[in-house]
Amino acid sequence: MQPEALLKDPVFQLNLLLWMAKKQPSEGYCVWPLFSDLEFEIIFIEHPYTFPEETRQAIASSGLDIGMSPEPDLILWREGDNRALYFEAKANSFGAVSTNARQARGHLVASGPAFSEVFVPQSSCLLCYVIPNEKRGQMSDCLATLTDELENNGFEPGPFSCHGLSLEGRGITYTWDSAFKLHTGTAQNQIVIVNDVSEVTDPSPLILLFSDEDCGNLEDRDRYRRVVIERVRACLLCDLHSLSVGKTYETTPEMILIRTTDGLFEYWGRKNQKGLQRLVQESIFKRIFDHWQGKQTGVSLDGYRLSITWNMIAEKKSFLDWLEDHRRTNFAAARLPVDATPDLFDGSR
Amino acid sequence: MQTLAPKNPKDRFEVYRFFNGLSAEAREGLDQRRARVPLVKTFLLEHVAYRGNVQPKQAERIFRELGADVRKIEDCFMGLSFPVQDESGQTSQVTTGFVEQYDERFFAYYTCELSAEAKERVGKWVLEPDLDHSWFSSPLLQALWDLDVSKRGDDRYAKLGFCHESKFDIPEDFASLDETSEEEAEETSEDEETTEDEESSSEDRLKPERYNARFQMADRIREIKGALSKLQDNYAPLHVIDMLRLPSHTGHGGHDLYQNGQITNRTDSFEDHRNTVRYLYRIYKSILERTEESAWHGTSEPHALRFGTKGTPLIVNFPAPLSEPTFNRWVEKAFRKKGPFKLWGNPMRLGPTKVHVYGADRHLWQPINLEMTSRGIVAILPKGTCGNTFHRLVTNIQRYVCPDIRAWIGSEPFKDMVRQWPANVEESDAA
Numbered sequence: 142m143q144p145e146a147l148l149k150d151p152v153f154q155l156n157l158l159l160w161m162a163k164k165q166p167s168e169g170y171c172v173w174p175l176f177s178d179l180e181f182e183i184i185f186i187e188h189p190y191t192f193p194e195e196t197r198q199a200i201a202s203s204g205l206d207i208g209m210s211p212e213p214d215l216i217l218w219r220e221g222d223n224r225a226l227y228f229e230a231k232a233n234s235f236g237a238v239s240t241n242a243r244q245a246r247g248h249l250v251a252s253g254p255a256f257s258e259v260f261v262p263q264s265s266c267l268l269c270y271v272i273p274n275e276k277r278g279q280m281s282d283c284l285a286t287l288t289d290e291l292e293n294n295g296f297e298p299g300p301f302s303c304h305g306l307s308l309e310g311r312g313i314t315y316t317w318d319s320a321f322k323l324h325t326g327t328a329q330n331q332i333v334i335v336n337d338v339s340e341v342t343d344p345s346p347l348i349l350l351f352s353d354e355d356c357g358n359l360e361d362r363d364r365y366r367r368v369v370i371e372r373v374r375a376c377l378l379c380d381l382h383s384l385s386v387g388k389t390y391e392t393t394p395e396m397i398l399i400r401t402t403d404g405l406f407e408y409w410g411r412k413n414q415k416g417l418q419r420l421v422q423e424s425i426f427k428r429i430f431d432h433w434q435g436k437q438t439g440v441s442l443d444g445y446r447l448s449i450t451w452n453m454i455a456e457k458k459s460f461l462d463w464l465e466d467h468r469r470t471n472f473a474a475a476r477l478p479v480d481a482t483p484d485l486f487d488g489s490r
Numbered sequence: 491m492q493t494l495a496p497k498n499p500k501d502r503f504e505v506y507r508f509f510n511g512l513s514a515e516a517r518e519g520l521d522q523r524r525a526r527v528p529l530v531k532t533f534l535l536e537h538v539a540y541r542g543n544v545q546p547k548q549a550e551r552i553f554r555e556l557g558a559d560v561r562k563i564e565d566c567f568m569g570l571s572f573p574v575q576d577e578s579g580q581t582s583q584v585t586t587g588f589v590e591q592y593d594e595r596f597f598a599y600y601t602c603e604l605s606a607e608a609k610e611r612v613g614k615w616v617l618e619p620d621l622d623h624s625w626f627s628s629p630l631l632q633a634l635w636d637l638d639v640s641k642r643g644d645d646r647y648a649k650l651g652f653c654h655e656s657k658f659d660i661p662e663d664f665a666s667l668d669e670t671s672e673e674e675a676e677e678t679s680e681d682e683e684t685t686e687d688e689e690s691s692s693e694d695r696l697k698p699e700r701y702n703a704r705f706q707m708a709d710r711i712r713e714i715k716g717a718l719s720k721l722q723d724n725y726a727p728l729h730v731i732d733m734l735r736l737p738s739h740t741g742h743g744g745h746d747l748y749q750n751g752q753i754t755n756r757t758d759s760f761e762d763h764r765n766t767v768r769y770l771y772r773i774y775k776s777i778l779e780r781t782e783e784s785a786w787h788g789t790s791e792p793h794a795l796r797f798g799t800k801g802t803p804l805i806v807n808f809p810a811p812l813s814e815p816t817f818n819r820w821v822e823k824a825f826r827k828k829g830p831f832k833l834w835g836n837p838m839r840l841g842p843t844k845v846h847v848y849g850a851d852r853h854l855w856q857p858i859n860l861e862m863t864s865r866g867i868v869a870i871l872p873k874g875t876c877g878n879t880f881h882r883l884v885t886n887i888q889r890y891v892c893p894d895i896r897a898w899i900g901s902e903p904f905k906d907m908v909r910q911w912p913a914n915v916e917e918s919d920a921a
Contacts, residue, residue: 165802368846
């Protein structure tokens with residue numbers, strides 16, 4: 142296990158940021174609650190952003206390559222002074238001519254005055270890029286170049302800040318810059334956010350996100366997909382244990398993901414939604430149907446709609462015993478091949 | 491010793507009169523050190539509806555589904571009868587007790603069945619996902635002692651019980667023990683008290699020595715106050731309070747409160763007992779609601795702006811790390827059907843002494859996410875999952891894993907959270 146590899150994993154990075162916004166004790170914390178201590182709260186996770194019409198028109202007519210649909214990884218907000226933090230987690234820095242620069246221009250414009258138009262009235266926003274610490278300088282140079290370029294073309298980009306993750310001794314350190322200090326009022330420059338990191342133990346806290354991406358820990362590449370599968374399986378079990386014999390339970394990948402994520406699924410970007418729906422359909426629903434086809438007539442899969450009806454208590458017991466047993470279910474968590482049908486899950490609910 | 495409760499009482503007061511008579515007789519028996527009739531006892535039960543997804547059920551329906559013949563006496567008061575076998579082996583329908591519905595969520599089951607029979611009956615009920623015990627964890631019993639019982643008069647008598655069984659502890663020299671034979675021994679004694687006979691029959695078996703501490707302390711309140719914290723500082727299992735007697739405000743005796751929400755009446759008054767039960771219900775309810783308010787991980791509804799997550803984790807720390815064999819045994823047993831933690835899940839290894847589990851509370855069939863390490867546990871409660879799960883988790887960790895824990899919900903110490911009762915929970919109750 143190489144903890145350094147995880148520091149480049151955007152899901153690991155974003156998960157750390159979420160934990161940093163959760164209240165935790167000053168002794169015994171999982172991840173140092175830097176943002177919670179600074180009184181910031183989570184308001185959006187991976188939520189697509191739509192530019193105000195005037196900004197959209199200005200982008201369209203500018204001739205600059207600016208991403209029209211920025212999707213910030215995380216937005217935090219402090220009620221007391223209406224200040225917001227707009228996060229983007231990246232495995233690496235990039236240059237002003239790279240393909241990532243398009244997305245970065247979008248984030249810079251989105252975190253300017255447009256932010257208070259779209260998200261929080263009268264709030265001031267700071268764009269924060271989170272990357273491995275040794276790349277902080279290069280990232281900052283790139284964002285400064287892009288800011289100049291946008292200003293020269295009549296845009297009002299928001300201020301930015303670069304935050305670094307690094308492994309120092311047995312701890313993961315989070316480092317920031319003067320822009321963050323100014324925006325949040327903290328006097329510190331860095332803090333150890335995770336302790337007791339070792340070569341034999343993965344430092345990840347509990348995963349709060351839902352992702353079908355590969356994990357940065359190469360020895361456990363399927364972890365994020367397994368987490369989704371286990372959470373969906375737990376949700377199915379909870380639903381099905383209360384299902385009476387003779388009644389019908391129906392669900393689709395979208396419906397079960399909405400249940401499992403407590404509704405957050407509906408607010409996520411289309412790409413993330415679609416990947417998760419495919420994972421549930423291919424790895425769970427099809428496996429359930431394939432196993433029970435011919436054994437229980439009440440288990441069917443019509444397109445994306447999984448339907449379960451038990452005719453006798455023995456059927457319920459054998460189905461639930463199987464679903465509870467991860468060795469027998471053996472839901473596959475390997476990465477699915479790229480999907481060629483763009484709208485596979487449209488209208489699947 | 492079977493005492494027949496009235497079969498067709500015309501109102502709740504007839505039931506009160508019956509229990510009053512029984513309480514007086516039982517008290518007299520206690521004074522003479524001779525049990526004449528069973529003690530009246532109450533089980534404070536919680537109806538666990540998965541909020542937002544399942545409609546709460548009517549109490550009548552819940553108990554009918556549990557096999558009871560339900561006789562409604564008043565709107566929120568009903569008698570339950572079940573087939574009971576008498577000493578001669580004859581089975582007849584007997585009123586075993588009465589349920590009072592305190593609100594949509596909490597029921598009190600009043601009974602005069604013998605303790606073992608009543609516990610067995612209620613134990614079966616809570617195996618079903620509709621009902622759970624209310625869980626008075628050690629920090630809550632400690633708070634009740636500190637804030638209430640210890641102030642009921644220095645010359646009154648109180649009683650505390652303590653219990654810690656280091657169920658998962660494996661001393662280093664036993665790490666390679668054949669698990670199967672030991673598990674067999676464990677399975678047989680897991681859910682019931684081991685009798686002396688059983689103990690002697692297993693004398694020759696090779697079993698690791700684990701500590702198993704059971705104590706009772708009955709004395710004048712003044713004496714207990716003077717000694718308790720010093721004793722706790724010196725011997726960790728004394729942090730695990732599993733029983734607390736609340737002395738009666740009105741007369742002799744008191745009410746023994748156990749961790750699973752059983753309250754046994756040792757006074758001569760049923761009204762006094764019921765007032766105590768309702769007082770404990772109000773405290774427990776307010777703590778549970780606060781737990782859920784703080785802990786639920788989900789969308790934050792009140793603010794239209796927010797589509798993120800709120801909710802804070804339960805964090806439990808052990809003063810010293812568990813050994814690797816002990817940790818492994820804990821992880822392996824915690825997710826077994828008959829294990830004391832009643833959890834379902836598929837532990838995902840992140841290291842020799844760290845696992846993540848995205849599982850469910852097997853007892854209530856509600857989701858829970860857990861990080862277990864040799865140094866403690868972190869639990870995330872998805873929105874809608876009953877806060878009872880946290881209280882049961884804390885109770886079981888202290889009882890079976892580590893007696894002297896430090897726990898927080900978010901940044902708030904668990905022991906502080908359970909000390910914050912609303913001002914209007916006082917014991918007298920006209921309802």
